[in-house]
């Protein structure tokens with residue numbers, strides 16, 4: 001069964017061979033979906049026939065957002081911590097342990113339902129690829145349960161046993177557990193290994209040990225790096241061939257150069273700076289140096305509880321000196337790069353049919369009209385999510 005989406009005012013393909021600029025923009029466009037794939041994209045006048053038709057009525061069509069960084073397997077919430085922060089208390093990551101207690105006490109069903117609720121909330125806002133980390137279990141059984149449940153509902157799963165040292169344990173003992181039994185239990189359910197490399201969590205040597213063990217177990221690194229202050233995270237991410245260094249809030253010139261000279265994507269999470277009142281990372285500096293930049297939500301109950309990629313795009317433009325086109329690219333193709341995926345984040349023949357129809361004539365409206373509903377329709381892998 002094929003469907004042609006016709007009367008597209010502006011099609012973002014992210015394929016420079018199909019249209020103008022890095023977004024590969026085609027005006028007066030059409031898109032043909034066949035099963036779970038894009039069969040054709042291009043100017044409406046050249047569109048092939050299909051079994052069914054959807055009239056986009058001049059609206060903009062984008063690849064679904066790729067949210068490459070989220071922590072969605074948890075129970076409870078931390079609104080009171082947020083309120084305290086807004087009256088001056090800094091974010092230190094200590095609240096992670098509160099969520100760990102709530103998560104350990106929750107049933108599988110409760111965790112699964114909360115994850116499903118968040119993935120559906122994301123899909124309803126145009127996010128069609130979701131990465132999900134563990135990290136609120138911090139025992140072998142609780143981390144295994146987190147990655148196993150994540151794998152049921154998320155597109156990409158990351159083992160983040162090294163989120164913080166759990167209460168009552170010595171750091172060295174915990175790192176020994178993460179790199180042996182916990183890794184062995186979690187690796188079958190995950191593609192990625194992550195560490196919160198920060199003075200409040202894991203230092204350079206511990207991060208090195210955990211990433212190396214993960215690589216030996218067949219996982220690929222991605223890293224929480226340079227979030228709360230300057231540190232070794234970005235350099236370690238690059239040295240270990242990480243797909244992405246995430247946060248990148250406090251970067252030295254050498255960090256920017258290392259990212260620019262590598263395949264490691266700089267994933268910026270401006271919702272975190274919004275929700276913690278930290279200074280925003282400087283995306284302009286990274287882009288001008290030649291680094292690849294992605295934008296993601298970091299959706300989690302502590303440092304940033306938004307699931308809205310549109311909100312993050314608006315923040316990226318207003319607060320991180322990105323153009324609307326750069327921010328939209330970073331939230332789609334950039335996220336795909338950060339997950340080393342070439343089937344999502346673009347709309348060209350062969351790509352997964354992840355389609356976002358905006359209630360607007362161009363992608364610019366995502367930043368130009370912050371805080372308003374933008375979604376007219378969404379398909380994920382050819383299946384309607386919102387119509």
Ligand code: NIG
Pocket residue numbers: 071093095096099196224227272298300301302303304
């Ligand atoms: O990416 N930095 C570490 N982890 C999350 C926050 C987790 C939490 O506060 O619950 C983050 O910001």
Ligand code: FE
Pocket residue numbers: 069070071224298
């Ligand atoms: Fe995070």
